[in-house]
Amino acid sequence: MCVQEETMKKRRGYTAGIICACILGLIPVSCSKNGSASAKSSSKAPVQINLVLLKVYDFSDAQKVQDEMNKILEKRYNIDVKLTYVDFGSWQQQTNLLLLGTDCDILPLFGTPLSTYVANGQLLELDDYYAKSDGTFKSIWSPVELQGTKVNGKLYSITNLRNFANKYSLHMSQKIVGELNIDISSVKTLEDITPVLAKVHKAHPEMYAMVPQTGDTFVNGWMWDGLGDESWIGVLPEKGQTAKVQNVFDTADFKQFTGMTHKWYEAGYIMSDALSNRESGESLVVNGKAFSFFNNDSNAAPVPGTVTSEIIAPWTVSNSYSALSYGISVNSLHPDESWTLLQALYTDDDLATLLIDGVEGVHYVKNGNGSISYPAGVTATTSTYGGAAQYWAYPYAALTPPLDTLGSPDFFKELVAFNKSAIVSKAAGFLFDSTSITDQYTACVNVMNKYYKALLCGSIDPAKFIPQADAELKSAGVDAVIALKQQELDKFLKNK
Structure with missing residues (x-):
């Protein structure tokens, strides 16, 4: 499924008050504290971090999962998490609203180019945090994969595990x-x-x-x-x-x-x-x-x-690493704790398994071969916590046991190997910025919408309609778009 982008320049304050009652279609899960122990024996109250997540299946049991995660988070990291699931169909609209205020801390960047998020000033730069992160976290992604979520040389998000x-x-x-x-x-x-x-x-x-x-x-x-x-x-x-x-x-x-x-x-x-x-x-x-x-x-x-x-x-493809990645809102009131939680979701097996698979015995059962299954009579569409079926939407599913329906108890190890075995575009990590030629680009999009899908499915004759499409693209300004893409790509490859 493809998918997944956005990044940030400097922390820029947005007006925070206009969001509260505007956001519809979300599943906010209130924070619960399970125990008085806090991370590293801290006397401070746990900081609550809002983790926004993509919703494809049903998550009516998100509260149960959140409660179990907070038992671990309070003890190990002095953090509480609030899980906010957003429907796939309203993702862009609702996340744009969330990013205006201070309620959103961490979110997957999906459906919008990473460069757009950065140009809009919506994301926190992560270079300093990454430089200070531990070796386990740094070992997850290669330099090429890490380059894929940088904009103008700065890191704005961390890619997630899926098929690149x-x-x-x-x-x-x-x-x-x-x-x-x-x-x-x-x-x-x-x-x-x-x-x-x-x-x-x-x-x-x-x-x-x-x-x-x-x-x-x-x-x-x-x-x-x-x-x-x-x-x-x-x-x-x-x-x-x-x-x-x-x-x-x-x-x-x-x-x-x-x-x-x-x-x-x-x-x-x-x-x-x-x-x-x-x-x-x-x-x-x-x-x-x-x-x-x-x-x-x-x-x-x-x-x-x-x-x-x-x-x-x-x-x-070039933008595969940024097609779905995780970033921190520039308006987060707790950027340090947000980074701590984000890093933990890539390195803490217990947290990752709870977040993705849910509660053992309630949302899944373990199999002898290392995989998991839904409880008897439950499917992906009837489960009250559907994370395992959308593993690709979370930070790092390699820490979790895979669903048996994925075909192998070693599915995630094989997925990593699959990604490493593939040919990689020479432009991997490149993100095109069309803002300087918006008029020509928009005109070309209109031409592509007219011909591209019709040609792909064979309903029109390419011998006749490709020359016709080319002529219309030329009138729309395609030469300028291609020239700018080439110029940006040449600069990217030179500095890579």
């Missing part, structure tokens, strides 16, 4: 693969997919042979690195192994992909109304409405009922 790399695979219905005796081991290229789709279409004309990955997005990426720009206005092709910024429509990677999908679309293999689709490819396949879809994958096991064939080997 993606492999691009064809996900297929296990039932249909077995029925038609499809040899998935022979499916390794776009060309190899064609006869498989033809076979499925002939045997099951009532079924979509291929559907978008999610909604109207046929595939979330491929071989081109947008340099932190998900409108893809100026990219590095070839998995970012070149340093020349190009118009994505003119790259060989894009032309090959769209040429193939257009052939599939014309043959009737791809959902005809792909651009108005609102379902995920996964749900369409699992529910028997479709045979296949592309997906950007990690090392996690595919969902039950599907099998996969890898088409593009794992690689890491």
Whole structure:
């Protein structure tokens, strides 16, 4: 899922009073103190830190988890935590409100470029804190990974553990693969997919042979690195192994992909109304409405009922490390204690397990092989604390036992190895700043919105519409956008 950005220059005071009653859709969990002992025998009352978190599943038991965390936090760190879960659908709106006041201390930076948070003055610089942190914390991330959450050479956030790399695979219905005796081991290229789709279409004309990955997005990426720009206005092709910024429509990677999908679309293999689709490819396949879809994958096991064939080997885009990271609000009243808590979430097994998995025996049970499962009769969607299913949204899940559904009791060790095995874009850590050419950039976004998704799903002919799109992009000012991206990238690579 991709995702995750923002950073900060100097602590800048924002007006604090306008937030209180404005924030809707949050799940604030009041702080409870479980015991009188405080960290390091301190006589001071524990400081309360508000930890804002992303909510995908149900967290109605967050209070129970918070209470158990505070028993540890008070004793070891003289800190109390308040867990504030924010719905995924209202994340940007609600976190922008939280960042205006002093109630937010720590939060994941997600859905907005890190450079935007920094330009807005919303984040605390972390260089001094990091320099004084302990060796265990410093050993977690490599210099390349740490560079990925710096802006103008300054550290504003700490990346979290998830798949930095993606492999691009064809996900297929296990039932249909077995029925038609499809040899998935022979499916390794776009060309190899064609006869498989033809076979499925002939045997099951009532079924979509291929559907978008999610909604109207046929595939979330491929071989081109947008340099932190998900409108893809100026990219590095070839998995970012070149340093020349190009118009994505003119790259060989894009032309090959769209040429193939257009052939599939014309043959009737791809959902005809792909651009108005609102379902995920996964749900369409699992529910028997479709045979296949592309997906950007990690090392996690595919969902039950599907099998996969890898088409593009794992690689890491330039902004992967900053796509989801954790920072401290510049308006935090307790920055020192916030850093203490943030560091603990990356190094304290007990705290990380409580925060992510919940309370043992209530929200999960341990298995003999080192993994965990939901209690009998409970699933990710019915659990009253859904953190284990969204491990990728927390600071450092490697400290916790994985859910059995992830496919291996060593899932997190394998995830780290998966990330390290991937090709990394030459621009890793680069963040594009388009503020000096806002008008041209916005005009180009409008053109990309018109053509990019339609070309990806094959519904329009690339031979005809790529030249048309190029002409409109040129009129919109794409040359200026690409020139600025190139200039910024050249400077970044020189100073890297």
